[in-house]
Amino acid sequence: MNEWFELSEPWWHFAARGVLTYVGLLVLMRVSGKRSFGEMSAFDVLVLVLVGGTLRTAIIGDDHSYLGAFIGVASILLANKGMGWLCTRMPRFNRMVEGLPAELVRNGKRDPVEMRRQDLPEAAFNRALHAAGMEDESTVVIGRLEPNGKITFVRDMGKQTLR
16 A cells, blocks of 8 residues: 555656646647637547547656656646636736637628638538527627637627517
């Protein structure tokens, strides 16, 4: 039972690896675009599982103790808490971390160039429209791909029809 708590490296190695892995993955997710995990498809779940398994070694290396894994997880949770604290107090930092929304629809017209730039397939856009209770974008004043990957729509209330 003692081997459960015997670390192969100093405790702070696990903490530093956890934080560096968190920050590195955050940068990779930011670079990969807004749609990375906004609408979880089977491909996204697969990527999530593979990323988690791959990064395990980056965090705890060859250590087989329970303590090393818990130190790594605790450091990731603390880094996440710290990132949240910074983002709520520093709007510029938050914009850098999250990004800005992308305008997909303006006054009932889709922007196909922006949709391609955001790697947003027509089918995914249409699903978002249907989920919002619309057949098409003709009643949309503005439609945006938010930094969290969700698509939001603001309707022109004067053009709404009863169903």
